[in-house]
Amino acid sequence: MSGEKKYSVVVVGLGKRGMHHAEAFANNGRFEIVGLCDIDNARLEAAAKKFGNPKTGTDAREVLKGLKPDVFCFCTLPQLRLDLIRAGAEAGAGLIAFEKPIAMSTNEALEIMKLVRGAKVKTVVSHQHRYGEHYKKVKEIIASGAIGRVHTVYGTASGWMMHMLTHLIDYTRWFNDNTEAEWVVGQASGKEKFSDNHPSPDYIAGLIQFANGVRGIVESGDGAPDVPEVDYWWRKCRIGAQGTEGFAEVLTGGGWRAITKDSGGVISGPGCMDYAHDMPPYIQEIADWLDDPKKVHPCNGESAYKGFEIMMAICRSVVQRGKIKLPLGPGEPELEALEKALS
Numbered sequence: 163m164s165g166e167k168k169y170s171v172v173v174v175g176l177g178k179r180g181m182h183h184a185e186a187f188a189n190n191g192r193f194e195i196v197g198l199c200d201i202d203n204a205r206l207e208a209a210a211k212k213f214g215n216p217k218t219g220t221d222a223r224e225v226l227k228g229l230k231p232d233v234f235c236f237c238t239l240p241q242l243r244l245d246l247i248r249a250g251a252e253a254g255a256g257l258i259a260f261e262k263p264i265a266m267s268t269n270e271a272l273e274i275m276k277l278v279r280g281a282k283v284k285t286v287v288s289h290q291h292r293y294g295e296h297y298k299k300v301k302e303i304i305a306s307g308a309i310g311r312v313h314t315v316y317g318t319a320s321g322w323m324m325h326m327l328t329h330l331i332d333y334t335r336w337f338n339d340n341t342e343a344e345w346v347v348g349q350a351s352g353k354e355k356f357s358d359n360h361p362s363p364d365y366i367a368g369l370i371q372f373a374n375g376v377r378g379i380v381e382s383g384d385g386a387p388d389v390p391e392v393d394y395w396w397r398k399c400r401i402g403a404q405g406t407e408g409f410a411e412v413l414t415g416g417g418w419r420a421i422t423k424d425s426g427g428v429i430s431g432p433g434c435m436d437y438a439h440d441m442p443p444y445i446q447e448i449a450d451w452l453d454d455p456k457k458v459h460p461c462n463g464e465s466a467y468k469g470f471e472i473m474m475a476i477c478r479s480v481v482q483r484g485k486i487k488l489p490l491g492p493g494e495p496e497l498e499a500l501e502k503a504l505s
């Protein structure tokens with residue numbers, strides 16, 4: 163039975179997120195880890211011991227040689243994307259699972275998408291917060307029509323752009339039924355975070371015009387509104403929708419709340435972003451997509467590209483001082499241009 167097939171997996175980059183992925187693949191029952199790779203030998207050895215001593219190595223291409231895995235998963239810092247995508251596609255992987263943000267620039271993201279579309283490789287990107295019960299509750303309330311006609315979707319995070327902004331955009335797009343964006347306007351300030359391993363302006367804000375008339379508002383970094391109910395920086399995200407008859411929003415580390423046309427006041431519930439809760443369904447839906455091409459993963463790479471494109475368009479708007487229309491073509495690498503433009 164195709165439903166029982168075990169899928170082979172190679173995992174590259176065994177830091178925080180690589181270990182989350184390897185654990186979730188190993189615990190799922192539908193996957194077998196056949197290869198592990200990290201440039202750090204101690205991490206590699208510890209992971210190999212934990213996951214049944216598969217093939218290991220410090221070079222992803224060497225590990226991939228002769229394996230042709232069903233899934234190639236890599237969880238490296240943002241600076242390493244295109245080369246590993248190419249390695250996975252050349253090895254004949256059926257699906258590549260990788261981390262946000264998908265690239266460092268539009269140029270790189272366009273190359274990645276050309277490569278995976280050409281090779282017909284499925285891609286999945288880790289915007290897995292959406293599996294939180296509080297996230298799902300907010301989506302359910304919005305989709306039910308209980309807040310009336312949605313006119314605004316919004317997302318704020320005190321975490322900086324290359325860490326957090328594609329998360330915010332991904333979930334605001336989801337709350338707005340993944341509607342296409344037509345144009346954006348952006349503003350940013352501060353250069354300190356450009357030296358971080360997720361190089362970013364200290365603060366960035368964007369307005370998004372979606373094709374269904376809904377306005378998107380996103381802010382990320384030092385200067386975005388605080389979420390005082392939540393104690394930890396990367397959980398200080400507020401993401402939601404306002405409609406003609408109410409609102410519904412999720413706090414990544416602080417549950418959900420809403421006012422709907424029938425609620426008679428504020429209603430709320432618990433929830434806190436938790437990898438142990440969110441990774442298993444994220445990984446299960448990878449198996450589901452491999453089993454049945456119609457069951458496209460909600461975190462598919464085409465959707466992640468749309469979110470990344472919005473983020474890069476906001477950067478371009480800061481530099482060019484005006485509306486940026488989507489879709490984007492190649493151009494000056496956004497982060498470099500932004501760093502130059504900011505005083």
Ligand SMILES: NC(=O)c1ccc[n+]([C@@H]2O[C@H](COP(=O)([O-])OP(=O)(O)OC[C@H]3O[C@@H](n4cnc5c(N)ncnc54)[C@H](O)[C@@H]3O)[C@@H](O)[C@H]2O)c1
Nearest residue numbers: 175176177178179180200201202237238239240261262288
């Ligand atoms: N989706 C989420 O909720 C979430 C949360 C945290 C981080 N992230 C993202 O995950 C990515 C990785 O973050 P992390 O915190 O796991 O980083 P990390 O530094 O803990 O792990 C990265 C690993 O990659 C290894 N590595 C580097 N170059 C390599 C190479 N050439 N070949 C093989 N291995 C290599 C490093 O040795 C390290 O072990 C980032 O893009 C980050 O934004 C996502």
